[in-house]
Amino acid sequence: MKKTRFLPFWIVMFLFVLSFGANSFAASPDQKPxxxxxxxxxxxxxxxxxxxxxxxxxxxxxxxxxxxxxxxxxxxxxxxxxxxxxxxxxxxxxxxxxxxxxxxxxxxxxxxxxxx
Amino acid sequence: MHKNHARDAKAAPDNELLHQQDRDGIDRRGFLKCMAWAGTGAFCLIQGGVLRSYSLDGLPSFGGGHHAELSFVQLSDSHMGFDKAANPDVVGTLKAAVDKVNALPLPPAFILHTGDISHLSKPSEFDTVDQILKSARTNDVFFVPGEHDVLNDEGKQYLERYGKGTQGAGWYSFDKNGVHFVGLVNVMNLKAGGLGSFGGEQLEWLEKDVKHLSKSTPIVVFAHIPLWSVYPEWGWGTDDSAQALSYLKRFGSVTVLNGHIHQTMQKIEGNVTFHTAASTAFPQPKPGQAPSPGPMKVPADQLRSLLGVTDVTAVHGKHTLAVTDSNLT
Missing domain, CATH: 2.60.40.420 (Cupredoxins -  blue copper proteins)
Structure with a gap:
């Protein structure tokens, strides 16, 4: 039970890091926050x-x-x-x-x- | 006004603030004096080369304009539309000012409004002031703009409403009973770090406007921002006023009426008497006595004593101008 509860958290973290990396890679100047x-x-x-x-x-x-x-x-x-x-x-x-x-x-x- | 004149007979010498003004004293500029009252007002009378100012608490006997050939009233800084704590009822206080005008022993020939008619240059604000001034017992109202009257449109709306027969940004002159009146505009094209400004075109016009007049003609100049350096740190002055005043040096009697600083103040320099009028809307602090010149919040029962009307009487022939400030209480 515990494991299945934690799993989505790691997935979210993974996706977050992935998206962050992708953003900093692909960002053009007008897309900066x-x-x-x-x-x-x-x-x-x-x-x-x-x-x-x-x-x-x-x-x-x-x-x-x-x-x-x-x-x-x-x-x-x-x-x-x-x-x-x-x-x-x-x-x-x-x-x-x-x-x-x-x-x-x-x-x-x-x-x-x-x-x- | 009635109330003040009733006290005339009780005027004591102690109440007199004496200032010598050399009638031909264009070169004698050594004697300068600046006086300021907050909350009362000043009465000023020039006779035989001596100018006397009195506090309103002890007015000298003065005929209330009965012997004068011309008397008029100055109103200023009505800031219609202002609704903050310093005065949530600027309609009421302007109406009170008009009541004061209507209570004068003799109706004034006209009213001069020295600007900041409105607070935000909104059409409804100008409309309200026009409507209230219609109930004043006088023949005419003359205006010059304050910086609050020319917001966002370089003064276009102001000129449409009040600029008929004026030059440039709204300056003009007229003669009344031998007195030459000049309305000037010093709130346009203000430069970073600067004070009020007339600009070259207006100064040129002024030089020509007064050139043909004899030096014995009494001159009354009125503009929004003071023509003398009341307190430059707060922008209370006009950058090119010295040039404007240089064209008026040869005249025996020059009176300069301004608003903008929301308090009465006088200065006498040579042949020129400078006078600022109270606001009909809200008081501002004395120069340097607050962090900024913003509206001064005073207890409600004191507010009207800090707002006011100025009654100016010219006695033709004697070249005498008397300026009386009256508060709204």
Missing amino acids: ASEVVVKIDNFSFSPATITVPAGTTVRWTNNDDIPHSVVSDNKLFKSKALDTDEQFTYKFDQPGTYSYFCGLHPKMTAKVVVQ
């Missing part, structure tokens, strides 16, 4: 003010303030709408580089994303 990094907007500032992420990372900004803010890149590569309280904006960074951005309503709020 998407990674996401969060930036909070709190007290009229982006936090963290600088993040360093690998290429392909999606950054998600969430406005926690009672006042709307926006996320605008200095070179206009990306630009969110005005984000009301709890609203979010995401942008996927595919190319390495340094991306400076600011709040279009309160331009004293500046920050950057470094993509490696």
Whole structure:
């Protein structure tokens, strides 16, 4: 009885290892599991003010303030709408580089994303 | 207002905050003074080259505009649509502001609204403000946009609603009873790390607009973000305001009215009196006295004392401008 109970577990483990190996072997860049990094907007500032992420990372900004803010890149590569309280904006960074951005309503709020 | 004027006779010299302003003092910029009140308000009167400011707790005797040829009201920062804890009833407080206007001894010639009419530039927010202001006893309402009025569409909707007869992003001027009024826009094309901005096109227009005026013409400039550096760390200033003010140096009397910082503040520099108005929606902290300039939550029974209306009276001929802030209590 015990043996038959354990058997499916080993099968599952075997299949898991097999599938993992197959995935890492056959994966093309656009099939990589998407990674996401969060930036909070709190007290009229982006936090963290600088993040360093690998290429392909999606950054998600969430406005926690009672006042709307926006996320605008200095070179206009990306630009969110005005984000009301709890609203979010995401942008996927595919190319390495340094991306400076600011709040279009309160331009004293500046920050950057470094993509490696 | 009535309540405040009733206290006029009791004004004690102690309540007077005296500031000397050289009438021809374009070159005398040494005497600068900055005053700020949170929760009360300022009354300001220029006579014979001396500007006197009074706290609202002890107003001097002033005719309530009866001797003036022109009086008008400034409203600001109504943030229609804001519904957070700092004030869940911005409709109610704007209506209270209009009630204050309607209680003035003389109806004002017009209302100036110095921006942030809406909170999120939603059509319904503008509609609500327009509807409430219709009940104000006055002939006209003039607007300039705040950054909250030009969200997501580069100010297109604002111009459709309020931009008739204006230039560029909505700047314009008009004359009333010998006073030249200039409405400016400093909330567009804001640059990373910067403050409010007029931009070259608007500055060029301003230079031309005032060129033909005699130096004795009283000038009133109104814009959303302050034209003086109230607190640049919080963005409370305008990057190219010095150039704008350079075109106004030759005038004997210049008054600059702003909103944006949700509190009353004054500064006198040479021939220019700077004045910021309270919000009709929610107060913001004094410069640097909070982690951020976000809405300040105060006990409900104190809120209306921090919101307000500004009543400005121009006495033509004497080049006198009096600015009175009134809270909503």
